[in-house]
Amino acid sequence: MQSWLVPTILVVSSLAFARNGGRLVRLILLGKNDFTLQGLGDRINDVLVYVLGQLKLLREPGAGILHMAFFYGFLLIQVGLLEFILAGVYKPNGEPFTYAMILGVPAKSTLMLIYWASQELAIWGVGLACAIAIFRRWFLRGILPRLKKRSLDAELIIAFIAVLMISLGGHQAAEMAAGHGTFGVAENGWTQGRPLTAIVAGLYTTAAAETWSPVFWWIHFITIMVFLNYLPFSKHLHLLGAAPNFFFRPRDMGRSLPKIDFEVEEEFGVGRVEQFRASDLLDSFACAECNRCTVVCPANSTGKPLDPAKIVHDMKDNLYANEVNLVAWAQAGRDGAPEVIKPLIAADGSGSVHVDELWSCTTCGACMEECPVGIRHVPKILEMRRHLTMMEGEHPEELGAVFRGLENNANPWGMGANMRFDWAEGLDIPTVETNPDYEYLYYVGCAGSFDDRAKKTTLAMVKLLRHAQINFAVLGKAESCNGETARRLGQEYLFVELAGTLLETFKTYGVKKVITTCPHCLNTFNNDYPDLEGYQPMEIHHHIDFVENLxxxxxxxxxxxxxxxxxxxxxxxxxxxxxxxxxxxxxxxxxxxxxxxxxxxxxxxxxxxxxxxxxxxxxxxxxxxxxxxxxxxxxxxxxxxxxxxxxxxxxxxxxxxxxxxxxxxxxxxxxxxxxxxxx
Structure with missing residues (x-):
């Protein structure tokens, strides 16, 4: 019966998995396709370092080492999966199939010894990891912040893995006790690199081993097939999503935002889930639900509604809720806007994401820094802010004055643009006009020009530059805001206007090297400006770096x-x-x-x-x-x-x-x- 039943189950299960996997791919591709092979070497390196190397996970050593045991054990066991399945249906000369048969090596060769030792190490290592994981989730929940919220899905996954390890280990021990193939008899297990399997094999009688070997085989095989088709609906989907997520993620790593073509696009930002980039939607399917992002989020830890993990899950849930209409819309040629069953954003709680979540974000990037699968939470939040600000005209009331200040006076304080250089009164500060042969432009910024406390830093920096005899100049009244605040608040059009004005000023005065005392300005020059029209490469220095070098x-x-x-x-x-x-x-x-x-x-x-x-x-x-x-x-x-x-x-x-x-x-x-x- 096994000769036809096993292939039948295998084919049916594989087809079901392919169907479910195809559905996920179709959902991901509903987004704006931004997948590219540009920077192929860096993309491959990301997969090697962060997926195979598990680098991010080790930022939390305890959980990281535990996950590595699962991950590397899983990889080792996959090496033996084909042999395991074939051994159940293919028995040349009455003996179970082994890799030794196709490799043409003796059954007890050094190669096979290493192979079996690795299999035993993986089985027992993963089994121990399951026990530790259950202990952590059941007994340390009150101590470990990430585990405070119970996850039945996570516990079911651990149960699946435990059953797989017990059934595989039990099967191998039974085969050893029965003396089948290269398994040998129990006492020889010690010389085959499998001492623990030998100990378990010693607990079987020959008759019991003959009975339990096929039982464990079927349990393991069926569990694999069920687990395979549970994956697309579980937190363990990150097994399949992590590698492509690291490979296809945008090279800005979440430090910047996609450029908007205001002359072509009719809708700005993301107000519906299909308006996200495909890489953003892939993020939502790669999430491991580890909650590392939530634990480090300053908004969440101070009682605000933002939960970075929830944002990612809400995207996925919204995609599922609107799946039928979105797929039909895509198949019809993506004309117009699709009919939405559940809105993505709403202030009354009817949407997947509440506006208060979006405005609580400080864009600190801690969530992205901690995420072990490379999810970029911040750009998603800012894309939804773009929609609220530019399409709906919705934003916290106090931001109205900020936007007016930026529009009218090129600074968020709203102070007169003619006051920008007042901090330098009576100090004979060199400007790009009085010192046209300057080497470094000291970009003072809005805070350094208008905030009384920040002006002290500005004056200290001038003192240091003069003392070190640096040939520098400032823009003076020609300086304007670089637009960072507008961009992070979702007012992209205003950002583009401000940035365009400043870039034109930089071009006029031949700016090549810039020093700034503001990290926000530094990031804008480094990571936002290169995508803009009129940008010319510049050498950007933060003042601490610059002074330390001096x-x-x-x-x-x-x-x-x-x-x-x-x-x-x-x-x-x-x-x-x-x-x-x-x-x-x-x-x-x-x-x-x-x-x-x-x-x-x-x-x-x-x-x-x-x-x-x-x-x-x-x-x-x-x-x-x-x-x-x-x-x-x-x-x-x-x-x-x-x-x-x-x-x-x-x-x-x-x-x-x-x-x-x-x-x-x-x-x-x-x-x-x-x-x-x-x-």
């Missing part, structure tokens, strides 16, 4: 005064978006500071709460993000919090005053610390 090379010399005990707050747009984490700490060491780290630091730092335009919004929901970060800084025992961002300066400075610790915890920019220690 000190290291001797262009700046410092006195021997003690900087005291200092903790450094990593700006999200500096550390995560642009990878600058070491130069600030090196600079503090050069200052003679005793550096103490906050619990969350470098690319795992906690947001100040200002990013994504939150600088300009009130916090009506939950608690204040800046206060959480200020408490963390205070807990270090440091007397000073060093920063490298004007927004971080404002937020943490506000935090010290709100918590009543301003007298004991000073917030200062690193440039100011260096300027105060010049001879």
């Amino acid at each position: 000190v290291r090379t001797g262009a700046l010399t410092l006195n021997d005064s003690d900087a005291g005990t200092v903790t450094y707050h990593d700006s999200c747009y500096l550390a995560r978006y642009n990878g600058i984490t070491e130069s600030p700490r090196t600079l503090l060491t050069q200052l003679g500071a005793n550096v103490v780290e906050m619990e969350r630091n470098k690319d795992r730092g906690f947001c100040c709460g200002a990013g994504g335009g939150r600088m300009w919004m009130e916090e009506h929901l939950g608690t204040r993000v800046n206060q959480d970060r200020t408490k963390e800084a205070q807990a270090t025992g440091a007397a000073t919090v060093a920063v490298g961002c004007p927004f971080c300066m404002t937020m943490i400075g506000d935090g010290t005053r709100e918590l009543g610790v301003a007298d004991e915890l000073e917030v200062v920019d690193l440039a100011e610390m260096v300027a105060d220690r010049l001879p």
Whole structure:
């Protein structure tokens, strides 16, 4: 019976899997097709490093090692899967099929010894991992933040894997006890690299082994077929989705946003699920439901409605809810807008995503940094903000003044554009007009020009540049906002206008090298501008990097005064978006500071709460993000919090005053610390 039943089950199961898999591919391709092979080498490298190498998972060592046991054990067991299935139906000369037969090697050769040892290692390793996983989920749920919400799907997956390991191990032990093929007798198992299998085999009588061997074989085979067809509907779909997700993800890695062609496109942003890019929809099917993104989200941890994992799942659920209409629309040629059964975004709760979730995001990127399968949460949120802002005219009330300030005066403060250079009054600061042969443009930015606290950093930076005899200039009244705030708030049209104006100014004055004291400006120049019309390559420096290099090379010399005990707050747009984490700490060491780290630091730092335009919004929901970060800084025992961002300066400075610790915890920019220690 096995000779026809096994192939029949195999074919039916495979066809069902192909049908379900084809459905998922069809759903993903409903999005705007952005899949490309450009940068093929980098794409292959991502798969090797992050999928085969499991690099992201090891950021959480305990769970990471556990997952590696599952993953590598799974790969090893797949090596033996073909042999296992064929052994059940194909018995040449009355003996079960083995790889040794087609490899032409002795059954007890070194090659087969290594093979069987790897199979035993995988079976017992994965079995142990199942036991640990169950223990973590049942007994450590109250301790481990990611596991607080029980997942029956996850527990069912572990049960499937446990049954697979028990049935496979039981089958191999029974075969050994029965003396079939290369399995040998139990006592010989020790010389075949399978001591644990030999121990289990010793528990069988010959008659019991003959009975249980086919029973375990069928249990294992049927479980494989059922598991295979459960995958497309479970959290374990990431087994199939992770590799293509890393391979096809946009090369900006979520640091920027897709460009909008306002002359061609009629709808801006994403208001319906099919308006996402195909790579965004692939993200939703790659999610492992590990909740790492949720745990590190500053909005979520301060009681706001945003849950990055939920956003991704809501996209997928909305896709399923509208599947019939969307597929029919695509088959009809994608004309017009499809009829939607369930809206994607709604303020009344009728949609998949609530608007409060979208406006809670600080765009800090912590979710993307932690995600083990490369999901880009932030661009999805900003695409939906684009729709709300430009198509619906819906945004928090306080942003109206911000947009008007940007439109009328090219700064979010709304202060007169003619006041932009007032900070330099009486200081004889070189401008691009008075010093046309400058080497570096110091782009002061809106904060450095209009915010009283940030102006101190601006003046400190000018002092350092002059002391180091750097040939620099500023734009003065010709400077304007680069549009970062507008873009993160979803007002893309305004961003393009502001960016176009500034790029034209840069072209007029031949800007080639730029220094900026704002990480948001740095990221905009580095990651947003290259896609824009009129962009010319520029060398962009953040001021901390630049100053650290001046000190290291001797262009700046410092006195021997003690900087005291200092903790450094990593700006999200500096550390995560642009990878600058070491130069600030090196600079503090050069200052003679005793550096103490906050619990969350470098690319795992906690947001100040200002990013994504939150600088300009009130916090009506939950608690204040800046206060959480200020408490963390205070807990270090440091007397000073060093920063490298004007927004971080404002937020943490506000935090010290709100918590009543301003007298004991000073917030200062690193440039100011260096300027105060010049001879």
